[in-house]
Amino acid sequence: QVQLVESGGGSVQAGGSLRLSCAASGYTYSTYCMAWFRQAPGKEREGVAAIDSDGSTAYAEGVKGRFTISGDNAKNTLYLQMSDLKPEDTAMYFCAVDRRRCLPLVAAGKLPLEVDFSYWGQGTQVTVSP
Numbered sequence: 001q002v003q004l005v006e007s008g009g010g011s012v013q014a015g016g017s018l019r020l021s022c023a024a025s026g027y028t029y030s031t032y033c034m035a036w037f038r039q040a041p042g043k044e045r046e047g048v049a050a051i052d053s054d055g056s057t058a059y060a061e062g063v064k065g066r067f068t069i070s071g072d073n074a075k076n077t078l079y080l081q082m083s084d085l086k087p088e089d090t091a092m093y094f095c096a097v098d099r100r101r102c103l104p105l106v107a108a109g110k111l112p113l114e115v116d117f118s119y120w121g122q123g124t125q126v127t128v129s130p
Helices: 103-107
Strands: 003-007 010-013 018-025 033-039 046-052 057-059 067-072 077-082 091-098 124-129
Touching: 003 091, 018 033, 018 091, 018 124, 033 067, 033 077, 046 067, 046 077, 046 103, 057 067, 057 103, 077 091
Parallel strands: 010 124
Antiparallel strands: 003 018, 018 077, 033 046, 033 091, 046 057, 067 077, 091 124
16 A cells, blocks of 8 residues: 655745655555645645656746755655745645656646546645745
């Protein structure tokens, strides 16, 4: 059974940085698409960044240049390095994985949708104060 556990969230001031981690267990496939989503109170969940198993990445327009998604296959861990955080980045952040690759999408700079993912973590809260 695939399990995803996020960590690294917290409270920071605007301009600060955080690194989120997503530890995966029970995932035995050699290919994947992994992504970070976020959901702010009263808003729908939205895609933030995605990475295909070949290393290709894509980002939401509002986080380009500030966030970096990466993966460590040896540690089965997905990361999201967030810099220059803004109050509008405040949300619950979720990681997700699916065995189906998302290369065509991310290569075109587009993010996969929620429905494209089979497995989800429980989320980690990020709060950015002005």
